Amino acid sequence: MPADPCQDDSATTPAARTAGSEVTQAPLSAHETALIRASVSVVEPLAADMTVYFYAILFTRHPEVRPMFPQGMDAQRDRLLRALLRIVDLVDHPESLVRFCGHLGRDHRKYGTLRAHFPAVGECLLAALARYAGPAWTDDIAAAWTKAYGVVADVMISAAEQDAEVRPAVWAATIVHRAPRGPGIAEVTLQPHAPYEHAAGQYASIETPWHPRQWRPYSPANASREDGTLTFHIRAVPGGSVSNALVHRAAVGDVVHLGAPMGEMVLDAAVHSDLLFVAGGTGLAPIRALLEEVARRGGRHQVNLFLGARTGAELYGVDDMLRMAQRHHWLTVRGAVSDEYVPGIRGSLPDVLAEYGPWYQHDVFLSGPAAMVASARQSLTHHGTSPDRIHHDPFDAPLPATS
Incomplete structure (x- = not known):
């Protein structure tokens, strides 16, 4: 299974028995969380070697899983590492942990991942962590990791099995x-x-x-x-x-x-009637879809759209968006070009957003390069937009970003 960390589904899991369950307390104690994070700090400088070792022993001990993976493994190893680090970040935020691991479970169906694959991955992952943690690896740390992976496996398996009841992989x-x-x-x-x-x-x-x-x-x-x-x-x-x-x-x-379709950057997530859409490059695609959805619902929102780029030539899709604005009175389109002079649309995206704000009475949807999304989010929160009203796909979505 082209998988991320998981463990035997028989492991103790005091929280998160199903993907949809309401989790009211962290699956690990504060001490167990501290042990896991301390061990991560030890292995993180060796993470690239550790993921190579993990897949080597996985394919040696369990050769039946090798056909589930691509021939080139570089992107796969990076994905495993990012998912591991994300899970560690969320281990004391149970609702977010369940949401993230549920996403992993549903997404892994397309690889053919089955319940029976989880123990093999967990066994080899703990072996890799133990090898690269060296003397820092203790019985208490091993127990904490085993418990955490039990939670991850439970949520992933449950999410996948529930998903299989309603749609194909x-x-x-x-x-x-x-x-x-x-x-x-x-x-x-x-x-x-x-x-x-x-x-x-x-x-x-x-x-x-x-x-x-x-x-x-x-x-x-x-x-x-x-x-x-x-x-x-x-x-x-x-x-x-x-x-x-x-x-x-x-x-x-x-x-x-x-x-399967993934992501929570959907119009139903909006609370306010005023919307701010920000797009860079082909990140305009989901924003365009959202604009079509606004139009389908009768244009009940007022929408400001900002398109960001370094040069005028990179200002992708602006003509299409201007034509859409001519058809729909509720849409206003502006550009932000940072590295060259273009009359009317000069300036970095954070500066332009600040100039035309504030946006604290808007739901905000961001899509584009990760650096652009991060800078726009920082500018918006600095000027008063509530973080829970800013919607974008996670930077650490468990999918390769360079293929």
Whole structure:
């Protein structure tokens, strides 16, 4: 299973028995949490070597799981490390831990992960941690990690099994349209072979036939359609096997696979009637889908959209958004260009947001490069926007970011 940390489902789990359960206390005591975090500080400088060792012993002891993984393991090792660190961060925030691990469990269905795979992963993961922690590894630390992984496994298994009752793990989809949208960018429209229900603003992972078991998340640029098609705006990433295949190799008639829709950056998360959308690059895709959803609901929100870029040439999709603003009185579009002079839209995104704010009476949706999202979030919170009203997909989503 292309998995993240987990352990035998028979382990003691005093909290979080199911993905949907209400958790009122942390699964570990303060002492156990401190032990885990102390051990992480020991192994973190050796984390790259530790993940190599983990997969080496996993494939040696349990060769039956090797076909579930891609041939190239660099992105997979990075994903494991990020998920491990995220779980450690959340170990004393039970609601967030359950939400994150539930996401992992549902997402891992597309790999063919089964309940029986969890003990193997947990066994090898604890062995890797023990090896690289060295003398710092004690019986108490081992017990704390085992307990924590029991919680993770319970939530992942429960979320996956509940998800399997209502939808497939993978959808086949045929490419029915493909067109260039700029240098290194392609618009790709898919027709799923079975109904694919998603909410505007969510993302889906795609696997191509040319790189089996390599999945890359992309956000549909549309709200749901009667014909069920999904349109993606995909930028070819240097060295990215999936993105380059979709931009430069894929053709109409090719069949790809979709994982389940994920993400909580949806319109129903909004409380306020005024909305602020901020997008950079092809991060405009989920924002465009959300705008279509606002229009579908009759334009009951007032929406300000800011498009950020370093240069005018990188100000992706601005013409389409301006045309949309001409059709819908509730939409206002502005640009922010940081590295060159463009009349009317000069300035870094945080500065422009501050200039046109405050935005504390808005729900905010951010999408684009992680650095852009982080700087926009910092600027908004500094000027009074409540953090719980700022919506974006997590930087540490358990999916490879460079394929």
